[in-house]
Amino acid sequence: MQESAQPPHTDWDADAVCRQIAALCPPLEPEAVPLHQALGRRLRQSITAPEDLPPFDRSAMDGFAIRRDDPASRWVVVDRLRAGDWRPRTLQPGQAVAIATGAALPCAGLQVIPREFVHDLGNIIEIRERPPLDYIRRRGEDARAGDELVPHGVILQPGTLALLASLGHTRPQVTRRPTVWHLTTGSELVDPAETPGPGQIRDSNSILVQTFCANRGLQIRQWRLPEEEPVVARILEPARRGDVLVDLLLISGGASVGPHDFTRNLLEQCGYEVVIARVRARPGRPLIVARRGRSLAIGLPGNPLAHWVCLHIYVDCALRAWEGAPSPTPPWKTGLLTRTLDAAPDRFETFWPARWCLNPEGRALLEPLPWRSSGDLTALATANAILRLPPQTGPLTPSAPVSFLPLNLQP
Numbered sequence: 001m002q003e004s005a006q007p008p009h010t011d012w013d014a015d016a017v018c019r020q021i022a023a024l025c026p027p028l029e030p031e032a033v034p035l036h037q038a039l040g041r042r043l044r045q046s047i048t049a050p051e052d053l054p055p056f057d058r059s060a061m062d063g064f065a066i067r068r069d070d071p072a073s074r075w076v077v078v079d080r081l082r083a084g085d086w087r088p089r090t091l092q093p094g095q096a097v098a099i100a101t102g103a104a105l106p107c108a109g110l111q112v113i114p115r116e117f118v119h120d121l122g123n124i125i126e127i128r129e130r131p132p133l134d135y136i137r138r139r140g141e142d143a144r145a146g147d148e149l150v151p152h153g154v155i156l157q158p159g160t161l162a163l164l165a166s167l168g169h170t171r172p173q174v175t176r177r178p179t180v181w182h183l184t185t186g187s188e189l190v191d192p193a194e195t196p197g198p199g200q201i202r203d204s205n206s207i208l209v210q211t212f213c214a215n216r217g218l219q220i221r222q223w224r225l226p227e228e229e230p231v232v233a234r235i236l237e238p239a240r241r242g243d244v245l246v247d248l249l250l251i252s253g254g255a256s257v258g259p260h261d262f263t264r265n266l267l268e269q270c271g272y273e274v275v276i277a278r279v280r281a282r283p284g285r286p287l288i289v290a291r292r293g294r295s296l297a298i299g300l301p302g303n304p305l306a307h308w309v310c311l312h313i314y315v316d317c318a319l320r321a322w323e324g325a326p327s328p329t330p331p332w333k334t335g336l337l338t339r340t341l342d343a344a345p346d347r348f349e350t351f352w353p354a355r356w357c358l359n360p361e362g363r364a365l366l367e368p369l370p371w372r373s374s375g376d377l378t379a380l381a382t383a384n385a386i387l388r389l390p391p392q393t394g395p396l397t398p399s400a401p402v403s404f405l406p407l408n409l410q411p
């Protein structure tokens with residue numbers, strides 16, 4: 001198909017594609033999940049303290065509780081309290097209670113003397129030196145009943161989950177995970193464990209997509225299929241009939257315009273409306289974005305580097321939008337090149353694999369990695385960022401500022 005024959009809505013720049021994808025993917029509905037399944041998920045409720053924290057005055061040390069106003073020099077030990085014991089009593093001057101860290105104080109007006117300050121003579125104690133502190137965790141000192149402790153929208157981390165557990169919030173409301181199907185098509189592809197025959201290559205895109213999704217907590221269904229429309233259509237039949245809701249359908253390969261590149265036709269036959277079919281950016285120019293009701297389909301160009309770029313820029317945007325991220329479009333940053341980047345001016349925006357790190361002053365430094373075509377894979381060995389070069393960018397010298405997308409939080 002000639003470029004001029006494309007309807008105007010099929011040639012988008014990458015930012016416009018991201019905005020469009022974000023608009024097509026409103027946050028998925030919330031669901032209640034057990035705490036161990038909530039890690040990394042976005043909270044869709046705000047959590048308040050149901051009671052004071054801690055809920056009662058607790059000893060902060062292993063030691064002996066005595067009255068704060070007690071001037072005695074020797075004390076009789078009248079009880080021994082472990083964490084979990086609840087034995088209120090009013091202490092008289094000269095009386096002490098042995099108390100463990102975390103145990104409830106027997107009454108108000110006490111001070112805990114850590115063991116290190118005490119001569120323990122059995123049922124009698126003497127205090128070597130009266131410490132200035134009370135060593136008591138007071139009821140409500142961490143939070144008061146009704147305080148908002150976890151705001152709506154946070155991503156749940158192990159620490160947040162520990163807090164929820166302590167509050168008895170065992171099934172927080174979080175965004176539902178999207179259902180993802182991935183079809184890799186290509187008659188030349190063999191399983192990575194096999195030895196390719198003449199003209200064949202190992203399938204590298206399946207593991208890329210699978211682990212990209214796994215990194216975002218998604219378990220997906222995958223098929224490797226020959227580039228034959230009826231075979232692929234058969235797999236998609238349950239989704240076409242509406243028997244299953246596939247939030248995200250990813251099809252690898254067949255996004256271009258060759259006689260065997262059928263993704264666009266296939267999606268249309270399955271009732272999808274193609275919204276985007278070409279992007280003014282490389283790699284990843286023949287990208288297909290289509291929708292059918294609440295289902296989004298993305299046809300990823302088969303070349304591995306194009307795949308990697310499209311996953312991290314466009315698919316990530318869909319996943320973040322569905323999750324309810326406040327700004328689902330890619331969080332582009334600025335850094336400085338560490339060496340020359342030999343870019344040939346291109347009429348399209350170019351995405352470039354790179355490594356980034358922070359220098360001791362906190363500046364992001366970018367090392368562009370070598371690649372020749374979007375069929376290359378070797379740059380992916382160490383890449384942890386995507387550089388973004390505007391159209392017509394020529395060679396860049398060291399220290400030139402560049403826009404980049406970090407692919408992980410840690411350099």
Ligand SMILES: Nc1nc2c(c(=O)[nH]1)N[C@H]1C(S)=C(S)[C@@H](COP(=O)(O)OP(=O)(O)OC[C@H]3O[C@@H](n4cnc5c(N)ncnc54)[C@H](O)[C@@H]3O)O[C@H]1N2
Pocket residue numbers: 184185186188189201202203204205206252253254255256257258261283284285286300301302303304306374375
């Ligand atoms: N006449 C045109 N030809 C092409 C155009 C174009 O505009 N006009 N665009 C080129 C660009 S840019 C790209 S990118 C590719 C996209 O190709 P497809 O999405 O149709 O994918 P395939 O043709 O199936 O494969 C392309 C390439 O990638 C290899 N591949 C595919 N799947 C895998 C996999 N799972 N693991 C590893 N490698 C894979 C495949 O063997 C091909 O070499 O189209 C250009 N052509």
Ligand code: MOO
Pocket residue numbers: 281282283284285286301303305306373374375
């Ligand atoms: O998407 Mo293609 O990668 O532009 O070569």
